[in-house]
Amino acid sequence: MKGFGFMVQKILDKAVAGTRITSDEALVLMERADLASLGRAALAVRQRMHPEKYATYVIDRNINYTNSCIADCDFCAFYRRPGDPEEYVLSRDELYAKIRELEAIGGTQILMQGGHHPYLKLSWYEELLHDIRTTFPAIHIHAFSPSEVVHFSHIFKMPVREVIQRLKAAGLHSIPGGGGEILVDRVRQIIAPKKAQTDDWLGVMNTAAQEGLKGSCTMVIGHFETLAERIEHLDRLRKSQDEFAPYSAFIVWTLQPKHTKLEGRVEAAGAFDYLRTLSIARLYLDNIPNIQSSWVTQGAKVGQLSFLHGCNDWGGLMMEENVVSQAGTVHHVQVDQMRVLTAELGLDLKKRNFFYEVIEEKGAA
Numbered sequence: 219m220k221g222f223g224f225m226v227q228k229i230l231d232k233a234v235a236g237t238r239i240t241s242d243e244a245l246v247l248m249e250r251a252d253l254a255s256l257g258r259a260a261l262a263v264r265q266r267m268h269p270e271k272y273a274t275y276v277i278d279r280n281i282n283y284t285n286s287c288i289a290d291c292d293f294c295a296f297y298r299r300p301g302d303p304e305e306y307v308l309s310r311d312e313l314y315a316k317i318r319e320l321e322a323i324g325g326t327q328i329l330m331q332g333g334h335h336p337y338l339k340l341s342w343y344e345e346l347l348h349d350i351r352t353t354f355p356a357i358h359i360h361a362f363s364p365s366e367v368v369h370f371s372h373i374f375k376m377p378v379r380e381v382i383q384r385l386k387a388a389g390l391h392s393i394p395g396g397g398g399e400i401l402v403d404r405v406r407q408i409i410a411p412k413k414a415q416t417d418d419w420l421g422v423m424n425t426a427a428q429e430g431l432k433g434s435c436t437m438v439i440g441h442f443e444t445l446a447e448r449i450e451h452l453d454r455l456r457k458s459q460d461e462f463a464p465y466s467a468f469i470v471w472t473l474q475p476k477h478t479k480l481e482g483r484v485e486a487a488g489a490f491d492y493l494r495t496l497s498i499a500r501l502y503l504d505n506i507p508n509i510q511s512s513w514v515t516q517g518a519k520v521g522q523l524s525f526l527h528g529c530n531d532w533g534g535l536m537m538e539e540n541v542v543s544q545a546g547t548v549h550h551v552q553v554d555q556m557r558v559l560t561a562e563l564g565l566d567l568k569k570r571n572f573f574y575e576v577i578e579e580k581g582a583a
């Protein structure tokens with residue numbers, strides 16, 4: 219009788235050949251496949267989808283314009299409740315200083331997200347975008363996760379589409395896929411019940427795509443999700459991409475529970491789990507072109523290994539990272555180190571823009 223090994227290999231061969239695998243097959247991989255076989259297949263798929271002999275990166279800066287938040291997510295060590303002495307909203311001077319520093323090192327993009335602030339008006343966000351756009355016309359504004367957009371829709375009593383149209387008119391270029399966590403309501407009800415639920419999150423990304431804004435999508439593993447729910451998450455993203463094509467990239471993160479309400483309640487996923495899940499994502503998401511390495515949570519060495527498990531991009535060489543670092547995980551990679559790690563993979567390193575167009579051949583910062 220043929221065993222699971224045969225079944226696993228058949229599914230891997232199918233994915234490598236470019237035939238779409240089903241969610242049942244992906245679950246077999248989740249439950250049965252070994253890391254080495256998954257890595258080999260994910261690398262083959264990456265090489266088919268990205269025959270170029272280089273990896274890419276972007277220089278961006280995380281800007282968290284406010285930490286004031288009423289969503290109370292259990293896994294978040296970054297936010298402060300309104301009225302907390304450590305609550306802040308960045309002034310224009312603080313914001314501009316950050317973007318000037320970014321431009322000084324050749325940065326091209328800001329990733330601007332914040333808490334669910336209860337009092338800021340839509341006009342405040344519109345002015346913010348307008349001011350950045352006019353003061354720094356070369357900077358790409360990647361801002362406001364779907365959860366924030368849903369929050370805006372609630373507090374401004376305005377349909378999501380209109381919120382997106384207003385933000386786009388004010389200067390927004392694209393929407394980051396933050397807050398995706400696991401797109402299964404059972405899980406979201408446990409870790410972030412006040413935040414956008416699955417259909418809301420997908421609805422924002424699908425609507426944004428219809429309004430001409432691209433974005434990214436994410437997945438956070440290592441909390442209360444089952445393996446089947448990881449596949450369900452990937453399946454929702456694949457269907458959304460089939461229908462509306464909102465995503466230029468996918469990123470899987472491992473939850474950092476330290477200093478959050480989940481500390482002691484969940485065990486952080488390690489490199490083994492990360493690389494297995496990443497490989498399966500590369501095999502399953504046949505319609506999402508780019509996958510970024512999660513070196514911020516995994517460190518440079520595992521970040522490098524992720525290229526052998528399906529990644530083709532280092533993501534942002536971030537000048538600032540507040541959310542993960544508040545949870546006690548701080549990994550930094552300099553561009554020189556990134557170039558060495560990339561060369562060890564047999565690849566060149568090239569700087570890109572948001573649209574994955576190479577803008578600097580040599581990868582110098």
Ligand code: SF4
Nearest residue numbers: 287289290291294333
């Ligand atoms: S993850 Fe975002 S929405 Fe949730 S508490 Fe933190 S800042 Fe607020």
